[in-house]
Amino acid sequence: MRNIRAIESGQVTSPRQATVRLLATAFRLEGLDRKRFYAAIAEPAPIPTGGVALLAGRSIPAQLPGDVSHFVGREDQLHELDALLEPPGDAGTGTVIVTVGGTAGVGKTALAVHWAHRAAERFPDGQLYVNLRGFDRDDEVVDPADAIRGFLDVLGVEPHQVPTERDAQATLYRSLSAGLRLLMILDNARDSDQVRPLLAGGPAVRTVVTSRNRLTALVAEVGARPLVLDLPDQAEAAALLHRRIGVGSQDDDATEAIVAVCGRQPLALALVAARIRQTGFPLATVAAELRHPSSAALDGVWVVFSWSYRVLDPFAARLFRLLGLTAGVDIGTDAVTALAGVTGEEARRTLRELTDASLLTEHAPGRYHLPGLLRVYAAQLAHRTDTEEDRRAALTRLLDHYTYTAYQADRVLNPTRAPIPMGSGVAADGTGPAAPPDVGAALAWLAAERAVLLSTLRQARDAGLDRHAWQLGWALDSFLYEHRHWHDEGAAWAVALRAATALMDRQAVAHAHRFLGVVAGRLDRFAEAHDHMRRAVEMSRAAGDRPGEAETEYVLSYVCWLQADHERALHHAQRSLALWVALDHPVWEGKASNAVGWYHAQLGAPHLALPYHERAVALQRRAGDRANEAVAHDALGRANHNLGYHEAAAEHYDHGLRLARDLADPILEAQLNSHLGDTYQAIGDSASARERWEEAYKALMNAGHPLVGDVARKLQTVWGSNSRWSPRIEAP
Numbered sequence: 001m002r003n004i005r006a007i008e009s010g011q012v013t014s015p016r017q018a019t020v021r022l023l024a025t026a027f028r029l030e031g032l033d034r035k036r037f038y039a040a041i042a043e044p045a046p047i048p049t050g051g052v053a054l055l056a057g058r059s060i061p062a063q064l065p066g067d068v069s070h071f072v073g074r075e076d077q078l079h080e081l082d083a084l085l086e087p088p089g090d091a092g093t094g095t096v097i098v099t100v101g102g103t104a105g106v107g108k109t110a111l112a113v114h115w116a117h118r119a120a121e122r123f124p125d126g127q128l129y130v131n132l133r134g135f136d137r138d139d140e141v142v143d144p145a146d147a148i149r150g151f152l153d154v155l156g157v158e159p160h161q162v163p164t165e166r167d168a169q170a171t172l173y174r175s176l177s178a179g180l181r182l183l184m185i186l187d188n189a190r191d192s193d194q195v196r197p198l199l200a201g202g203p204a205v206r207t208v209v210t211s212r213n214r215l216t217a218l219v220a221e222v223g224a225r226p227l228v229l230d231l232p233d234q235a236e237a238a239a240l241l242h243r244r245i246g247v248g249s250q251d252d253d254a255t256e257a258i259v260a261v262c263g264r265q266p267l268a269l270a271l272v273a274a275r276i277r278q279t280g281f282p283l284a285t286v287a288a289e290l291r292h293p294s295s296a297a298l299d300g301v302w303v304v305f306s307w308s309y310r311v312l313d314p315f316a317a318r319l320f321r322l323l324g325l326t327a328g329v330d331i332g333t334d335a336v337t338a339l340a341g342v343t344g345e346e347a348r349r350t351l352r353e354l355t356d357a358s359l360l361t362e363h364a365p366g367r368y369h370l371p372g373l374l375r376v377y378a379a380q381l382a383h384r385t386d387t388e389e390d391r392r393a394a395l396t397r398l399l400d401h402y403t404y405t406a407y408q409a410d411r412v413l414n415p416t417r418a419p420i421p422m423g424s425g426v427a428a429d430g431t432g433p434a435a436p437p438d439v440g441a442a443l444a445w446l447a448a449e450r451a452v453l454l455s456t457l458r459q460a461r462d463a464g465l466d467r468h469a470w471q472l473g474w475a476l477d478s479f480l481y482e483h484r485h486w487h488d489e490g491a492a493w494a495v496a497l498r499a500a501t502a503l504m505d506r507q508a509v510a511h512a513h514r515f516l517g518v519v520a521g522r523l524d525r526f527a528e529a530h531d532h533m534r535r536a537v538e539m540s541r542a543a544g545d546r547p548g549e550a551e552t553e554y555v556l557s558y559v560c561w562l563q564a565d566h567e568r569a570l571h572h573a574q575r576s577l578a579l580w581v582a583l584d585h586p587v588w589e590g591k592a593s594n595a596v597g598w599y600h601a602q603l604g605a606p607h608l609a610l611p612y613h614e615r616a617v618a619l620q621r622r623a624g625d626r627a628n629e630a631v632a633h634d635a636l637g638r639a640n641h642n643l644g645y646h647e648a649a650a651e652h653y654d655h656g657l658r659l660a661r662d663l664a665d666p667i668l669e670a671q672l673n674s675h676l677g678d679t680y681q682a683i684g685d686s687a688s689a690r691e692r693w694e695e696a697y698k699a700l701m702n703a704g705h706p707l708v709g710d711v712a713r714k715l716q717t718v719w720g721s722n723s724r725w726s727p728r729i730e731a732p
Contacts, residue, residue, distance in 0.1 A: 061126035061154040065363050067117040068110045070244045073236035081115045084206045095205040099215045102229035107266040108210040125180035134190030144197040148173045159484040159706035178202040192217035231264040244273030254283035261290045271308045274358035305377045316353040322394050323370050324378025327459040328452030330369045338401030399468040406475035409442035414478040415627040440703040446479040461495045469499035490519040506543035510536045514555045521562040529559050550579035570599035590619030594632050606642040630659035649679045670696040690718045
């Protein structure tokens with residue numbers, strides 16, 4: 001009855017996944033019918049927000065890279081793009097699309113981004129940008145489904161309302177964008193197949209796609225307007241060079257010679273201009289250098305690349321080569337420090353030299369991007385110049401940095417999770433990365449580095465650095481789970497499984513199977529989930545790993561709960577508990593006891609749950625595990641709440657809160673405050689409930705945690721469904 005009232009009052013706007021599974025099972029739905037049932041319940045309403053709750057306090061997306069400061073020319077092409085701003089004709093109801101094609105380095109991205117900045121104010125609902133990396137290595141090309149998930153995040157969809165199936169995510173994306181006035185830049189696309197799923201359907205959306213290919217299929221299928229970008233003419237190329245140089249000589253003969261050697265390539269001209277600004281050399285001197293016989297074997301842009309590289313000091317030249325070995329789309333200053341094995345100050349000084357030389361772009365504060373052609377050139381230099389040992393050492397340092405930092409971030413986000421061995425805890429260069437100072441910093445670092453970390457994970461696999469691949473896959477799990485990046489989570493664990501197998505580490509293999517089973521369960525692939533769990537049990541038994549077998553039973557109970565089979569979930573939790581009792585492991589015994597109590601409560605027997613939660617509290621206290629003790633108090637509070645013992649519930653929540661504050665764990669504290677607010681609301685003390693919920697909201701908002709929307713909806717019920725209350729709490 002309480003759940004029905006919550007739905008009717010608007011406190012609950014969508015059913016829980018476990019409830020949906022129970023209904024599907026009760027209706028005996030299987031296969032396609034079951035999927036259609038899920039899709040029908042998850043389908044958003046046909047309004048701009050689709051009935052989907054967007055994150056409270058979300059900002060309008062503004063993802064454009066920085067504008068090109070020395071942009072010149074391209075007036076005809078800019079006028080063509082300006083035509084996008086005009087309303088479509090009477091028959092036009094779909095999105096308006098322009099494809100910008102042209103050879104590498106011709107300035108496609110510069111044109112698209114420069115125009116987008118000019119037009120940005122005409123798109124009040126935001127500007128979306130994604131680098132599709134269409135001409136990187138095959139495993140680095142952006143999957144359209146990953147880009148869609150990123151768009152859902154920036155559009156403010158709460159993680160728990162992102163559908164599991166990727167087709168449903170695409171449907172939600174199209175529904176959300178249909179009524180918005182958005183500008184989209186889809187940069188560096190490989191082909192029409194990569195672009196097609198990303199096209200929004202609303203008439204107020206304007207989309208610019210850049211690619212080295214013509215994307216003829218988009219022109220034929222959706223009426224995209226093709227814009228072919230050729231090299232700038234001689235006058236435009238000269239103007240670009242002079243604009244970038246600034247005040248100085250206007251030697252026409254030297255300018256003509258430089259433009260000719262650069263093949264009128266904008267990127268090459270930018271490098272030459274950077275060299276002139278740095279040295280102050282006259283144009284004639286630079287033109288003479290470019291005609292040097294040692295460059296005769298090269299032509300066009302490659303001449304300029306080699307010329308710019310040769311004038312770097314040895315430290316900058318080495319860093320440039322090493323950056324060509326990295327897998328991510330960009331790299332942060334701390335990661336550069338690890339890659340080069342230098343101090344932070346040395347790294348920043350060298351990065352300044354590379355950016356001053358236009359060999360590297362600082363596209364956001366402290367984040368650097370190596371353009372595609374320069375990346376290829378840098379990698380070629382590294383393989384010609386640096387020994388295999390030196391390249392391996394640099395990659396190991398970088399992976400040490402990413403792996404240990406991700407691991408420490410996970411320990412901050414999920415302190416109740418059992419840790420794994422991490423060796424010495426210091427990087428190959430003898431330094432240890434600084435741990436993120438708090439939950440907010442950990443979440444921010446993982447959010448900024450997610451794509452890079454997934455690319456680096458695959459690089460570790462390909463390079464045979466299996467220990468790093470296994471540990472990094474483990475370290476990403478909590479973040480990917482909390483933000484419902486479940487396909488990424490599965491991909492990470494698949495790499496971890498392969499790495500653990502290569503290491504012949506049976507315990508690690510079993511662990512990977514366990515979590516691949518969990519991911520499969522979250523994606524409703526239960527046959528696959530149970531197959532992974534069976535393999536985990538077999539591997540643990542073959543290794544004589546009784547704790548691994550007990551943990552597998554514990555995880556298997558969760559998979560059964562995902563399947564809405566609470567009886568089997570309780571059975572496996574009880575088996576796990578018996579194994580941990582025999583092993584005399586109080587922390588895990590407490591966790592298993594807590595799980596048994598939880599499943600009793602799920603089966604409608606909170607009175608049977610109480611003794612198991614009380615046992616868990618005692619065990620965690622004995623073990624000195626305050627984080628898990630606080631979790632057990634939270635569970636005990638909920639069991640008492642469900643029995644109507646509100647005073648006892650409040651006492652347990654308060655006890656858990658004291659532990660959470662001692663641990664400086666704002667997320668655990670927010671969870672307890674949220675539940676304590678529920679108890680106050682149940683006894684009619686709305687003022688106290690609001691106070692607790694506001695504390696929880698503030699902590700979650702400041703940390704950027706995805707659960708903030710749940711608490712925002714609770715606060716909305718206190719203020720009234722007709723109020724204009726919109727929670728906005730700024731981070732200090």
